[in-house]
Amino acid sequence: MVDLDFAVDEVLLVASRGTEDRHGLWLWKEGSAGWQGRQLDTVRQLSSLCGHPTLPVVYGTAGVDAEGTLHAWHIGADGERTLSARESGGSEPCHLTVDPSGRLLIATNYTTSTLAIQPLGADGAFGGGLELVALAGGGPELERQDAAHPHQAFFKGDTLIVIDLGADLVREFRVDPARGGAASLEEVRVTPTPPGSGPRHGVVLPDGRLAVSGELGENLLVGHLGGEGWADIRSTRLTGPGKARWDRNYPGDIQRALDGRHVYFANRSHNTIATFDVSGAEPVLVGEVDTGVDWPQHIVVRAGALLVAGWDSSRVVVLPLDEGIPQAPETLLECDGAGWLHVHRIA
Numbered sequence: 063m064v065d066l067d068f069a070v071d072e073v074l075l076v077a078s079r080g081t082e083d084r085h086g087l088w089l090w091k092e093g094s095a096g097w098q099g100r101q102l103d104t105v106r107q108l109s110s111l112c113g114h115p116t117l118p119v120v121y122g123t124a125g126v127d128a129e130g131t132l133h134a135w136h137i138g139a140d141g142e143r144t145l146s147a148r149e150s151g152g153s154e155p156c157h158l159t160v161d162p163s164g165r166l167l168i169a170t171n172y173t174t175s176t177l178a179i180q181p182l183g184a185d186g187a188f189g190g191g192l193e194l195v196a197l198a199g200g201g202p203e204l205e206r207q208d209a210a211h212p213h214q215a216f217f218k219g220d221t222l223i224v225i226d227l228g229a230d231l232v233r234e235f236r237v238d239p240a241r242g243g244a245a246s247l248e249e250v251r252v253t254p255t256p257p258g259s260g261p262r263h264g265v266v267l268p269d270g271r272l273a274v275s276g277e278l279g280e281n282l283l284v285g286h287l288g289g290e291g292w293a294d295i296r297s298t299r300l301t302g303p304g305k306a307r308w309d310r311n312y313p314g315d316i317q318r319a320l321d322g323r324h325v326y327f328a329n330r331s332h333n334t335i336a337t338f339d340v341s342g343a344e345p346v347l348v349g350e351v352d353t354g355v356d357w358p359q360h361i362v363v364r365a366g367a368l369l370v371a372g373w374d375s376s377r378v379v380v381l382p383l384d385e386g387i388p389q390a391p392e393t394l395l396e397c398d399g400a401g402w403l404h405v406h407r408i409a
Contacts, residue, residue: 063392064367064382068092071408075120075137077108079373079401087111087122087135088397089142097395102142105133110157111404115164118409119145119186123155123169130155132169132180134187139408146188152176157214161222165239166246168222170212177212177224179244193243199229202258203278213277214263222247223287227260227277232287253287256294263315268322273340275316275327282316282327282338284345293344297327297336304331306356306374317361317368324348324386326368328358335361335370335381335388354379354391362403369394373401 068074074090076099086105090097108124118138124131130150136143152171155178160167167180167188176194183189201207211228222235234251255261260278267273267284274283275297285292303309311331318325325345327336333356337349355372362369368381368388376398381388 063394064380066092066367066369066380067365068405069407071139073137073406073408074369074378075111075404075406076371076378076397076400077111077122077402077404078397078399079108080399081106085399087120087133089137090395090397099395099397102135102137103133103144105131108133108402109155110402112158112160113404113406114160114182114186115162117164117186118407120404120406121158121160121167123150123158125150126154129153130171132158132167132178132188132192134167136186137406137408145186148180148188148192151178151192151194157212159215159217159222161237161239162217162220163239166237168215168247170215170224172211172213172227175210175212175228177215177247179246181239181242191243195244195247197224197226197229197233199226199231201228201230201260203260206260206278207258213261216264218266221250223264223272225261225264225274227262230255230257230259230261232261232264232272232274234287251288253289255283255292256281259283262313265316265318265325267318267325267340271340273316273318273325273338273345275313277312277314280311280313282325282345284340295338295345295347298329298332298334299336299347299350300329300332300334305333306331314359315361317363319386320363320365321386326361326363326388328353328361328370330357330359333358335368337387349387351381351388351390353381354393359400360402362405364405369403371400371403373399376400378403
């Protein structure tokens with residue numbers, strides 16, 4: 063097994079996604095007998111995780127059909143405990159982030175087209191009323207783009223970036239936590255993506271460009287926000303029907319290599335990770351490997367390896383890197399409904 067270079071105080075948190083009591087937040091740690099896991103909380107349809115910028119606090123989104131929920135846990139050297147749990151103000155929250163000051167949690171309510179703004183207290187717990195920012199728009203694929211559908215939120219410096227699958231937009235917001243609630247966010251620019259691309263996730267490259275996964279267009283987009291256009295390349299070398307869930311390939315997560323030269327792109331229906339060299343003006347597909355799991359939902363980049371959560375296989379695998387290119391997978395651990403990964407430092 064490849065050395066994942068986990069520090070003594072680092073653990074792997076897994077969102078075990080499903081509807082049974084065994085699903086929820088799991089903590090895994092490597093020991094002399096291999097990776098050992100224990101469940102910290104039961105949460106139905108736990109879909110994403112993120113950490114606080116300075117505190118040993120982790121946040122999660124959960125829920126699909128009805129009202130979604132947001133969660134906060136303290137996971138530190140003094141033990142673990144639930145800090146907060148509340149409704150997200152919308153349906154199917156699927157991603158969340160904390161502003162650099164640690165004062166606001168921002169979550170994307172995918173189905174109901176809103177951003178949820180939750181103030182945080184000094185201990186990282188929810189510290190006030192949740193407010194919503196409504197988004198508008200749509201795209202040409204009416205079944206998936208009938209309205210705005212924000213799928214990811216993250217910070218580029220002090221600017222909040224929201225990837226809107228439903229409206230074919232990358233949105234930028236100025237954030238002022240001192241103003242409180244929905245007033246904390248002011249949309250300052252939108253950058254369209256090609257119609258029908260259905261942008262899902264994005265990462266910032268060393269030169270400031272964004273690399274964005276197109277879930278509906280089965281494409282990788284690379285370009286500057288506010289620029290004249292996107293470099294646009296197909297996300298896979300494979301043709302024909304997918305292997306998992308759908309005949310159509312629905313690409314998903316994208317992550318950047320530690321050196322910034324490559325990005326890693328999950329083709330979920332084909333069960334592959336495609337590797338693109340993004341160091342030049344045009345991205346180049348330089349490798350594609352079968353992950354050994356069905357529906358690779360989330361990727362974590364480590365020095366020398368990728369961790370991939372195979373949701374439908376209930377397994378987390380390791381793909382060693384050879385000069386930045388992922389190689390054949392090795393099983394790291396079995397965790398029911400493994401859908402999201404977060405490396406957490408216990409302070």
